[in-house]
Amino acid sequence: MPGVLSVVGTPIGNLEDASPRVRRVLGEADAVLCEDTRVTGRLMSAFGISARLERCDENVMDARIAGVLERVAAGERVAFVSDAGMPGVSDPGQRLVDAALDAGLPVEVIPGPSAVTCALVASGLASEHFFFEGFLPRKRGAQLARLAELALVPGTLVVYESPRRVAETLANVAEAMPRRRAALVRELTKLHEEVVRGEAAELAELIAARDELRGECVIVISAPTEEELAARRAAAAGSERTLAEEIAAGLEAGEPKSALAKRLAKSFSLPRAEVYDAVVAAASA
Template identity: 55%
Template sequence: MLSVVGTPIGNLGDFSPRAAAAFRAADLICCEDTRVTAKLLAHLGISKPLMRCDENTIAARAPELIGRMLGGERIAFASDAGMPSVSDPGQVLVDAAREADVPVEVLPGPSACVTALVASGIPCEHFFFEGFLPRKHGDRVRRLAALAPVPGALIFYESPHRVIASLEALSEVLPRRMVAVCRELTKLHEEVIRGTAAEVGEILAARTEIKGEIAIVVAPPAADEQGLPTTAAPTADPEAALARDIEEALDAGESASAIAKRLAQRHSIKRRIVYERVLAAQRRRG
């Protein structure tokens, strides 16, 4: 069995008894960083073999791990904080386990994106989680422009070193929207700063140093920004959305198999169908 274990995003008191039981039952714990997980295990009084499975190694190690589980071992997987696969490694191993008919259990735990959304005070009836924005300013602006029509709150993860740059891009593309920068959630120095992107950016720029894990929540578009009544939403064209996502992924240099795997989940379409469309898009590009 594969146990996917959600871990605390800050406060160790948020680790569930069921998750601790999964660690105790595991023959091996795979993790993003063995040093981080070792500290969590020490807090719990658990001693287990650890294997590093970060984004650079998990795909290569998946066949060995699947073989061990088919041989009867229980393997737990945890990222450094929050839910694996949500802007963290894990999906490759879950996919491999599903394809090999290895049982998969998910032990829910804290998630920074949902915690930030609730803490922000921004309307959260509908929301879209983007993860990390592109590193380059032009790419960041283009991505934000593409997300602007989404009829819900936008959630981003950001590093303390790039948060001001991201706020500058937000102030350029979405200058009127309410923004909440949520820092160090569930930790001693938890902080939520609200205002326009320019206002929040000015507050942070005045500091000598910015520390901690950061999530940015952006308010949904106002009715006049959408050009629609408040009860209406843009008409969605699933085919066009899939084609657009494929083109963006190809522009980013993503492999055909990786695109198919990711977009099949996003659009609830069979991976084979998405893969064929990716190949067709590649052929059109020459």
């Protein structure tokens, strides 16, 4: 009989958020795959669990998948965790789950905290419809281009950001989406958890004036009004650029080729490899 791949959500700050099922599954696992064995080792120690930890992060994931599937097929329970939160959400673990399901192997998800939903609720902004972006491009030009695309999403936006870049990102949000309300949520579930709300521009000024922030940050941006959405759609229809024009603009702005291909593949609903080839060709021309 095959074993099982257990995708385990772990605490994002407060260890009391780990359910009895999380602790049991981690304790029963033949091996625990993780991003950083030191981080997960501290978690296991806090739970009083002695586990075989194996590194399985973005850099080695593709090389490890086949071996992991063989072990599950042979009857092992293999647990997969990220450093914190729900694996597979803005996380390379998605590729492992996809491969296991394609191979017809059992996959179970052990629910746990997620910064996406926690921040969305903590922001107090409407959550009937929302879109999780993950991390935005780092360079200003590429980030503003992506924010312009996201401005057309008819729902609340959730973005991850590092404390070092959050003030600059909020300023870009204010430029791309004037008069939108936003919330900065940081240190979720920890002692110094904080939610700061306001219009994007005033929030950007407030955060820029503060001392350096600590802790991972989540930015939540309110949904557009019907009037704003209609105006943006009309403007986009009147100034729509071709893929070649978008590639040229992105390269001129200094956007990395891989990031540009990923962004435009989303925008034009095209295979990423196809767009990347077009980007490389344009860059070499």
